[in-house]
Amino acid sequence: MNKKKVSFLALIAMASAVALSACGSNNDSSEPSAPASSAPASSAAASESAPSSSQAAPAGETKEITLTATNWQFDQTEIKAHKGDTIKLTLKSDSGLHAVTFGDLGVEVKTGETKEFTVTDAGTFEFHCSLQCGQGHDNMTGNLIVE
Numbered sequence: 536m537n538k539k540k541v542s543f544l545a546l547i548a549m550a551s552a553v554a555l556s557a558c559g560s561n562n563d564s565s566e567p568s569a570p571a572s573s574a575p576a577s578s579a580a581a582s583e584s585a586p587s588s589s590q591a592a593p594a595g596e597t598k599e600i601t602l603t604a605t606n607w608q609f610d611q612t613e614i615k616a617h618k619g620d621t622i623k624l625t626l627k628s629d630s631g632l633h634a635v636t637f638g639d640l641g642v643e644v645k646t647g648e649t650k651e652f653t654v655t656d657a658g659t660f661e662f663h664c665s666l667q668c669g670q671g672h673d674n675m676t677g678n679l680i681v682e
């Protein structure tokens with residue numbers, strides 16, 4: 536009788552210990568895993584929506600660029616833009632008389648002028664001086680890089 540009661544109590548103690556530890560381990564595993572599984576889901580959703588909204592944004596972006604020519608170079612030989620950007624380009628000249636043409640885009644800007652054009656295609660578009668300005672004329676080139 537005594538022995539049975541002891542083993543019965545031991546069973547209860549073991550069962551409750553298992554139940555407690557099971558409950559404890561459930562809590563341990565479910566508490567960190569619940570925020571962990573929901574956090575990446577929400578951050579993934581946030582990072583998924585971020586690029587799509589930034590892809591739509593460049594459509595309205597206007598880049599104001601002042602290109603300054605001298606004999607015989609432009610102060611910028613690399614202009615970067617994103618697809619859909621509008622380039623508002625002003626050409627100044629510190630020496631000599633120059634103009635700049637983006638041949639493939641059909642755009643020419645003379646000294647003192649400002650012209651706006653939208654770049655709709657990605658690619659590298661060469662620009663160069665379009666006025667015969669002297670011996671260094673052929674060196675006056677650069678690239679508009681649209682990404």
Ligand SMILES: [Cu+2]
Pocket residue numbers: 633634664665666667668669672673675
């Ligand atoms: Cu020139």
